[in-house]
Amino acid sequence: xxxxxxxxxxxxxxxxxxxxxxxTLDAMRVVATLGYSEPRLLQDGLASCLAKxxxxxxxxxxxxxxxxxxxxxxxxxxxxxxxxAGADASDESPADSDEGPGQGDAGGYGxxxxxxxxxxxxxxxxxxxxxxxxxxxxxxxxxRTQRGVYRRKMLNALNDEQALSEIQQRQDAGDNEQAHLxxxxxxxxxxxxxxxxxRQLLLNNDAAINSLRETNLKDSSLSAMEHxxxxxxxxxxxxxxxxxxxxxRQRHKRANRGKLDLGKTLRRNIAYGGxxxxxxxxxxxxxxxxxxxxxxxxxxxxxWSRVLLLFVQALSDVLPNTRSFVFCxxxxxxTDLFKQxxxxxxxxIIQQRHGMGGSDYGAALTSFKDxxxxxxxxxxxxxxxxxxxxxxxxxxxxxxxxxxHRARLVLWFNPESHYSWNTGDSEIRxxxxxxxxxxxxxxxxxxxxxxxQLLSLLR
Amino acid sequence: MTDASNDIAQLIDRLAEQGYxxxxxxxxxxxxxxQLERPILIEGxxxxxxxxxxxxTAAMLAKPLFRLQCYEGLDExxxxxxWKYSKQLLYVQVLKEQLHNILDGTEGLAxxxxxxxxxxxxxxxERFLEPRPLLKALQSNDGAVLxxxxxxxxxxxxxxxxxxxxxxFSVTLPEIGTLRATHKPLVILTSNNTRDLSDALKRRCLHxxxxxxxxKLESKIVQSRVPAVPDELRRQLVNFVHAVRDLDLKKxxxxxxxxxxxxxxxxxxxxxxxxxxxxxxxxxxxxxxxDIAMVSPELHGLIKRANSDH
Numbered sequence: 001x002x003x004x005x006x007x008x009x010x011x012x013x014x015x016x017x018x019x020x021x022x023x024t025l026d027a028m029r030v031v032a033t034l035g036y037s038e039p040r041l042l043q044d045g046l047a048s049c050l051a052k053x054x055x056x057x058x059x060x061x062x063x064x065x066x067x068x069x070x071x072x073x074x075x076x077x078x079x080x081x082x083x084x085a086g087a088d089a090s091d092e093s094p095a096d097s098d099e100g101p102g103q104g105d106a107g108g109y110g111x112x113x114x115x116x117x118x119x120x121x122x123x124x125x126x127x128x129x130x131x132x133x134x135x136x137x138x139x140x141x142x143x144r145t146q147r148g149v150y151r152r153k154m155l156n157a158l159n160d161e162q163a164l165s166e167i168q169q170r171q172d173a174g175d176n177e178q179a180h181l182x183x184x185x186x187x188x189x190x191x192x193x194x195x196x197x198x199r200q201l202l203l204n205n206d207a208a209i210n211s212l213r214e215t216n217l218k219d220s221s222l223s224a225m226e227h228x229x230x231x232x233x234x235x236x237x238x239x240x241x242x243x244x245x246x247x248x249r250q251r252h253k254r255a256n257r258g259k260l261d262l263g264k265t266l267r268r269n270i271a272y273g274g275x276x277x278x279x280x281x282x283x284x285x286x287x288x289x290x291x292x293x294x295x296x297x298x299x300x301x302x303x304w305s306r307v308l309l310l311f312v313q314a315l316s317d318v319l320p321n322t323r324s325f326v327f328c329x330x331x332x333x334x335t336d337l338f339k340q341x342x343x344x345x346x347x348x349i350i351q352q353r354h355g356m357g358g359s360d361y362g363a364a365l366t367s368f369k370d371x372x373x374x375x376x377x378x379x380x381x382x383x384x385x386x387x388x389x390x391x392x393x394x395x396x397x398x399x400x401x402x403x404x405h406r407a408r409l410v411l412w413f414n415p416e417s418h419y420s421w422n423t424g425d426s427e428i429r430x431x432x433x434x435x436x437x438x439x440x441x442x443x444x445x446x447x448x449x450x451x452x453q454l455l456s457l458l459r
Numbered sequence: 460m461t462d463a464s465n466d467i468a469q470l471i472d473r474l475a476e477q478g479y480x481x482x483x484x485x486x487x488x489x490x491x492x493x494q495l496e497r498p499i500l501i502e503g504x505x506x507x508x509x510x511x512x513x514x515x516t517a518a519m520l521a522k523p524l525f526r527l528q529c530y531e532g533l534d535e536x537x538x539x540x541x542w543k544y545s546k547q548l549l550y551v552q553v554l555k556e557q558l559h560n561i562l563d564g565t566e567g568l569a570x571x572x573x574x575x576x577x578x579x580x581x582x583x584x585e586r587f588l589e590p591r592p593l594l595k596a597l598q599s600n601d602g603a604v605l606x607x608x609x610x611x612x613x614x615x616x617x618x619x620x621x622x623x624x625x626x627x628f629s630v631t632l633p634e635i636g637t638l639r640a641t642h643k644p645l646v647i648l649t650s651n652n653t654r655d656l657s658d659a660l661k662r663r664c665l666h667x668x669x670x671x672x673x674x675k676l677e678s679k680i681v682q683s684r685v686p687a688v689p690d691e692l693r694r695q696l697v698n699f700v701h702a703v704r705d706l707d708l709k710k711x712x713x714x715x716x717x718x719x720x721x722x723x724x725x726x727x728x729x730x731x732x733x734x735x736x737x738x739x740x741x742x743x744x745x746x747x748x749x750d751i752a753m754v755s756p757e758l759h760g761l762i763k764r765a766n767s768d769h
Contacts, residue, residue, distance in 0.1 A: 344460075
């Protein structure tokens with residue numbers, strides 16, 4: 001079993017690359033053919049079987065550099081250890097040169113750490129520390145707060161107490177020079193431990209924190225989310241949308257060719273005496289459903305509208321006919337903005353142009369009806385996102401009802417939690433009577449589930 | 460130098476003999492594909508030599524190339540196999556006469572049907588099978604190179620059809636059974652990334668992304684394709700193309716366009732780039748009116764950069 005490779009693959013997975021067992025097996029065969037001696041070849045080879053998209057490829061290169069830099073210095077030190085045990089610092093040069101040019105920056109690091117003033121001794125320290133790291137399972141370190149624990153463990157593994165007592169003894173005996181030397185040795189050892197822990201953290205830490213943050217983001221309510229965290233939502237949304245898209249894409253298309261159209265085949269082949277030289281197939285007509293998204297972008301729910309619009313844009317692969325509208329007062333179509341600009345830029349422009357004032361549902365729903373009424377039919381689906389709090393103004397319920405009668409599906413996504421519906425100025429109960437379904441979408445996970453159901457309904 | 464790196468260096472040389480200048484990433488992937496017997500999925504912008512790699516590989520290995528161009532609506536009857544319906548019908552007509560002889564001496568319908576059952580499904584045997592590129596590649600006697608071009612243009616279902624072929628190099632025909640490749644072909648798929656391919660397909664393939672080449676490599680490619688271009692002009696034109704690629708264009712000039720441009724400059728017998736020359740030949744390099752309008756005002760700076768860069 002190739003432990004290094006498995007570790008590397010774990011590292012890749014931590015960084016968000018999805019690698020299957022079959023690909024792991026491929027990677028093992030690649031390593032078996034190419035070997036570890038030439039990192040450049042190895043990188044190209046492994047990339048071809050582990051990184052399957054262009055984005056993945058970039059991340060792969062990053063991970064490869066980081067991982068094999070740590071790994072290379074570890075290996076170099078281990079190689080050096082037995083030599084240095086018997087001899088002095090002069091042994092360093094041949095060992096260094098044999099990993100020198102081929103290893104690129106990996107070798108560079110090894111030299112950096114080993115090529116100091118009293119190189120031999122330092123290498124010795126380093127290899128001891130690496131060994132200790134392996135003993136205490138440093139690769140499992142996840143969070144910054146664990147640093148102290150691991151440092152203690154590694155010091156114990158290196159017999160620190162004995163070293164301390166020896167220093168004490170020498171000092172007591174008046175051998176100050178020797179004591180000084182030993183203290184120096186211990187200090188350099190501690191420095192090395194720190195360095196290694198920090199590097200390992202860098203390898204593991206981001207991944208652990210990322211996955212933790214993602215789960216938190218998915219479950220927490222958007223309205224309670226800090227601005228800082230909201231900035232991190234778009235990549236997560238794209239990731240979720242990709243998952244949904246891949247789940248629904250396959251069933252999106254119907255078969256192009258149906259059963260044999262007997263009548264047509266016979267008719268067209270009369271010229272050949274009824275022998276069916278040309279065959280004709282019954283085709284199934286594909287009904288394309290159209291989706292209208294209407295989002296409230298007034299202060300109270302603008303964060304949610306942003307999420308829904310981003311989500312819908314990211315799903316454009318499986319939802320080809322989507323038109324997006326936003327409103328504070330009158331409804332405005334923003335579909336073209338998303339075509340012109342990247343999703344993030346488009347959102348900023350929308351917010352800047354239209355995002356002022358409180359929501360006026362009366363004006364919004366009436367103008368929305370005027371805009372799309374002639375486009376609505378039994379294949380259209382309307383999604384409205386809003387909290388239904390019209391500040392006591394006109395509700396526009398009649399407009400919504402006429403939309404309800406024309407469209408196949410009218411969904412209302414309400415970001416408020418179920419308990420606060422129908423309190424204060426909320427008109428959601430009245431809207432409920434003119435919608436097929438009013439759903440609560442309090443967190444990203446709930447929204448994902450809703451869209452998932454919607455997609456299975458639409459196919 | 461290890462064995463593997465030797466082999467890969469050799470591979471680069473052999474591809475160069477066919478006029479294909481490969482980067483080390485390309486050669487490594489090709490080498491691994493041969494060793495692991497895995498298909499290669501090549502992605503990259505149009506015109507960087509994805510299809511050309513398949514051609515060069517086939518020429519290098521001296522094996523036949525089967526090419527399947529994908530498009531929307533491509534199905535198994537065009538890609539994999541079909542029955543020779545006309546031949547079947549013709550045989551039916553001819554054999555009608557024979558029916559009397561065969562059924563001679565049978566009594567009653569039941570007996571006649573019983574006797575007919577004794578004949579095999581002759582009309583659905585390999586004799587009436589019309590192999591299409593995929594099946595042809597599997598059936599070839601001493602290996603082949605199979606190029607499945609622009610897989611992203613094909614429907615989603617077609618990808619599923621490919622899975623069996625890519626994983627096991629076999630196909631299952633309902634009427635006949637499973638046909639296995641005697642010699643596994645080298646399969647190369649290309650994609651322009653107009654849509655995401657399924658994970659199942661990607662899992663079975665090695666992935667190779669070919670970006671626009673660096674100036675040095677592109678210069679080599681031009682040299683191998685249009686050897687008559689003088690060194691100085693080649694350096695200038697490659698640098699110029701690289702500078703143009705930095706602009707925000709609708710369609711960036713690819714390698715094939717660089718080569719075309721080199722050829723046309725050669726025809727015009729020029730030794731170095733000048734403003735008038737570039738202006739009059741820009742339409743070889745850029746394919747959209749907007750792009751030409753965008754580059755034209757920048758020409759002075761671009762040519763200067765092309766001359767100064769090394």
